[in-house]
Amino acid sequence: MKRIDATFRSLKKRGEKALIPFITAGDPNLQTTKALALEMAARGADLLELGIPFSDPLADGPTIQAASNRALQSGTHLQEVLQLAGELRQKTEIPLILMGYYNPILQYGLERTAQEAKSLGVDGFIIPDLPLEEAGPWRQAAMAAGLAPIFLAAPTSGAARIAKAGRHTRGFLYYVSVTGITGARQALPADLVAALKEVRSLVKCPLAVGFGISSPEQVQNLAPYVDGVVVGSAIVQRVAKLKGPELIKEVGDFVASLKAPLKGKGAVSGEQ
Amino acid sequence: MLPNRHGRYGPFGGQFVPETLMPALLELEEAYRRISHDMEFRREVGWYLKYYVGRPTPLYFARHLTEALGGPQIYIKREDLAHTGAHKINNTLGQGLLARRMGKKRIIAETGAGQHGVATATVAALLGQECDIYMGTEDIRRQRLNVIRMRLLGARVIPVESGSCTLKDAMNEAIRDWVTNVRHTHYVLGSVGGPHPYPMIVRDFQAVIGREARAQLRRATGRLPQCLVACVGGGSNAMGLFHAFVQEDVRFVGVEAAGHGLKTGHHSATLVAGSQGVLHGAFSYLLQDPWGNIQEAHSLAPGLDYPGVGPEHSFFKDTGRAEYVAVTDTEALEGFKLLSRTEGILPALESAHAVAYLQTLAPQYGPEDIIIVNLSGRGDKDVDAVAQALEMSGEAH
Numbered sequence: 001m002k003r004i005d006a007t008f009r010s011l012k013k014r015g016e017k018a019l020i021p022f023i024t025a026g027d028p029n030l031q032t033t034k035a036l037a038l039e040m041a042a043r044g045a046d047l048l049e050l051g052i053p054f055s056d057p058l059a060d061g062p063t064i065q066a067a068s069n070r071a072l073q074s075g076t077h078l079q080e081v082l083q084l085a086g087e088l089r090q091k092t093e094i095p096l097i098l099m100g101y102y103n104p105i106l107q108y109g110l111e112r113t114a115q116e117a118k119s120l121g122v123d124g125f126i127i128p129d130l131p132l133e134e135a136g137p138w139r140q141a142a143m144a145a146g147l148a149p150i151f152l153a154a155p156t157s158g159a160a161r162i163a164k165a166g167r168h169t170r171g172f173l174y175y176v177s178v179t180g181i182t183g184a185r186q187a188l189p190a191d192l193v194a195a196l197k198e199v200r201s202l203v204k205c206p207l208a209v210g211f212g213i214s215s216p217e218q219v220q221n222l223a224p225y226v227d228g229v230v231v232g233s234a235i236v237q238r239v240a241k242l243k244g245p246e247l248i249k250e251v252g253d254f255v256a257s258l259k260a261p262l263k264g265k266g267a268v269s270g271e272q
Numbered sequence: 273m274l275p276n277r278h279g280r281y282g283p284f285g286g287q288f289v290p291e292t293l294m295p296a297l298l299e300l301e302e303a304y305r306r307i308s309h310d311m312e313f314r315r316e317v318g319w320y321l322k323y324y325v326g327r328p329t330p331l332y333f334a335r336h337l338t339e340a341l342g343g344p345q346i347y348i349k350r351e352d353l354a355h356t357g358a359h360k361i362n363n364t365l366g367q368g369l370l371a372r373r374m375g376k377k378r379i380i381a382e383t384g385a386g387q388h389g390v391a392t393a394t395v396a397a398l399l400g401q402e403c404d405i406y407m408g409t410e411d412i413r414r415q416r417l418n419v420i421r422m423r424l425l426g427a428r429v430i431p432v433e434s435g436s437c438t439l440k441d442a443m444n445e446a447i448r449d450w451v452t453n454v455r456h457t458h459y460v461l462g463s464v465g466g467p468h469p470y471p472m473i474v475r476d477f478q479a480v481i482g483r484e485a486r487a488q489l490r491r492a493t494g495r496l497p498q499c500l501v502a503c504v505g506g507g508s509n510a511m512g513l514f515h516a517f518v519q520e521d522v523r524f525v526g527v528e529a530a531g532h533g534l535k536t537g538h539h540s541a542t543l544v545a546g547s548q549g550v551l552h553g554a555f556s557y558l559l560q561d562p563w564g565n566i567q568e569a570h571s572l573a574p575g576l577d578y579p580g581v582g583p584e585h586s587f588f589k590d591t592g593r594a595e596y597v598a599v600t601d602t603e604a605l606e607g608f609k610l611l612s613r614t615e616g617i618l619p620a621l622e623s624a625h626a627v628a629y630l631q632t633l634a635p636q637y638g639p640e641d642i643i644i645v646n647l648s649g650r651g652d653k654d655v656d657a658v659a660q661a662l663e664m665s666g667e668a669h
Contacts, residue, residue: 107564
């Protein structure tokens with residue numbers, strides 16, 4: 001949790017915004033994920049989000065569903081993802097966030113997950129099918145272990161729920177840019193900037209936006225209104241297409257291109 | 273009365289869905305609360321149930337089946353005679369009218385056997401709503417007739433090719449659609465599963481089955497039954513029959529699909545052989561591997577081919593209010609033949625599971641005792657599958 005807070009603080013001091021790339025752990029295998037994670041950390045990622053594969057990822061579009069299937073076929077489960085996080089922590093101080101559906105975490109045990117994750121160097125969890133109403137037991141386990149339970153807000157949430165999510169989340173609030181599932185999109189909703197301004201006025205914590213963001217141009221357009229940008233499917237598409245050194249280089253270059261518009265030039269918003 | 277205000281039946285139920293859907297569930301809960309006190313809405317539902325669906329469906333004393341089993345008196349609740357040939361229309365009609373009240377012009381649904389899809393498409397045609405039905409490609413193959421029916425009714429059938437290509441995957445896709453189009457779309461969930469308030473809404477719309485059966489049996493015999501039997505996939509027809517008797521000293525038996533046999537791992541016996549976890553928005557029993565990934569279910573009956581079950585059934589199991597058993601594909605085929613030959617009624621393969629279990633129950637009762645079995649649907653949709661299965665087992669008929 002501390003690593004996440006420290007990262008947003010130091011980025012703010014430098015007038016930068018966070019790039020938060022997502023890949024599914026174990027897609028197509030854990031060695032590739034490890035190499036990709038380290039490359040992304042070296043090429044401009046500020047936080048890393050690793051997906052825990054699940055058989056029924058119902059907030060995800062076809063790209064991440066396919067990644068989840070490839071990862072399950074390679075035998076990747078929560079335990080392997082935790083071990084991978086531990087290996088990454090030996091090599092980098094970048095904040096590590098795991099994103100996974102509730103049932104695998106529930107079966108592994110809420111406290112066991114939180115404690116093992118913390119001791120291996122994980123900093124936070126995003127659980128997309130665990131809304132505030134159901135999050136009590138997990139939030140308690142995560143906070144007790146020193147992990148950030150990161151909550152989401154959506155375009156349908158309305159002011160009261162967004163404010164509540166802002167109070168309960170730790171690390172940052174994850175704003176879902178579209179009414180829909182994950183997946184790279186050519187165009188983001190026309191009212192997204194207005195929505196982000198409203199969210200900013202409702203919460204005090206750092207604000208990240210994700211879902212559908214796939215190009216440096218989109219990142220540049222959103223940067224003034226947020227503290228971080230999550231890019232997932234656009235990277236996962238590359239993981240699906242390429243392999244070996246070519247994949248590592250392509251993802252590294254892509255991450256660097258996404259980070260460029262988030263660097264320097266001073267923040268337009270950012271009052272916290 | 274359950275659920276509590278968090279949508280829980282004991283520990284079961286809840287709302288494990290993406291944040292995008294939470295406001296829609298709260299809106300649905302509020303709209304449902306309003307209309308359930310609205311006499312005009314209730315009259316409207318009652319009118320359609322009578323003149324459009326054809327309710328009340330008969331409670332039929334099955335004399336020949338009773339003789340064949342040689343024990344208790346068997347009464348059959350004839351949901352197969354409801355419009356569209358199954359109990360599913362009770363729920364889709366209620367939800368279709370509810371969607372209209374909520375100003376949602378488009379409805380979507382998942383379907384396995386196709387019965388819920390047909391019932392949803394029917395109501396959409398009746399009420400002038402746009403309708404999309406998600407159906408696994410494996411089920412599309414098995415239930416071609418229902419696919420044609422849905423298309424004739426003006427619905428779009430969207431094939432789902434993920435996972436096992438059956439009901440679970442169709443439900444994932446329907447939820448993804450709902451997440452995307454939630455502002456103008458109502459999701460007509462077909463069973464007593466999913467996130468709160470669905471298990472409550474579907475139960476309440478299906479509870480007409482048990483209310484009618486209770487009144488009909490009292491008129492015919494002046495008594496309560498000793499036992500109720502129904503098949504359980506997600507559990508809507510069973511809950512619909514059971515609910516009017518919850519406070520009475522009446523035994524509830526839910527029959528799940530043991531598929532090729534519980535030991536083979538190819539079954540859909542969620543309550544009998546599953547464990548607790550979260551699937552499709554609810555904490556309930558489900559079929560999963562040790563890592564919490566959902567396992568594929570199997571049943572010859574597509575409507576039972578689902579690795580989850582409604583949370584209130586999980587509550588009934590743990591409190592002992594109902595007992596849950598499982599019969600194999602082969603036993604279900606025997607049930608199918610038994611009812612067809614003794615009473616001239618072809619049951620849906622799903623309902624045939626309940627009929628099959630009568631063979632086990634009957635010896636436990638005397639001739640004064642009464643069992644009601646819910647015939648949740650008609651078997652026309654299954655004749656190809658049954659013929660094929662009987663041929664494979666060397667019984668060409």
